[in-house]
Amino acid sequence: MPLPAKVATYDVADLRETPGEELLFLEPGGVRILSLSKPQEQNELIAIEGATTRRCARREALYGEFIREASTLFGDAFEHDLDDPAKLVNLYAIVNKIRLFGEPETLEEAERVMQRIGETYFAPNKDLAAFSDIRHARDLDPLCAFSIVCRKELAIARR
Known part of the structure; x- marks a missing residue:
């Protein structure tokens, strides 16, 4: 049986009290137990949160925060002048967090x-x-390219 890429396999002798009948697959997304004695059984992936998952979750939250803040400010800027520069402070803070945790393209x-x-x-x-x-929606959506880059970055990080 060929193994998927980035998977480690272990024989688990006493997992189900029948030596040598189970294999444990460590995959990027978690752990899978394969029963050799009962191959018809569903072999579920048991998700285990690791460093990669936490990094992705942190970036997802950060990028979501940026999108919310930038959308609010863009809507405000569309109809108003900048009467209070303090409005931009939170956006600057979020961009600096992206500078810490995000990829250069993001x-x-x-x-x-x-x-x-x-x-x-x-x-x-x-x-x-x-x-x-x-027809001008792309001109009015300054977040489109940002969202696409984020999606790419997070997809790569999850591999």
Whole structure:
């Protein structure tokens, strides 16, 4: 039986009180027990949280926080001038966390989003009706490229 990549296999002699009839597979996502005496049994993957899972969870939370904050600010910038620079402080803090934990390409996109928000605050205010033309949705979504890069980064980190 060929083994998947990145899997370690162990014979577990006394797991089910029948020596030599179980194999334990250590996989990137957890542990799988295979019964050789009862191959028809469902062999579930028992997820075990490890360092990789925690890193991915931390990045997912961080990127979600960035998306929420940036979306709020972009919506505000669309209709208002920057009357209080303190509005941007939380976004700057989140970008610096991305600088600590994220990949360079993700940081680059986060900085682009931050720049775009700043430009939008200093541009003439726009009418909300501009959102109705779906052909320009990409222009109105400064987070699209950031989200794509995050998805790529997290998919690679989970391997």
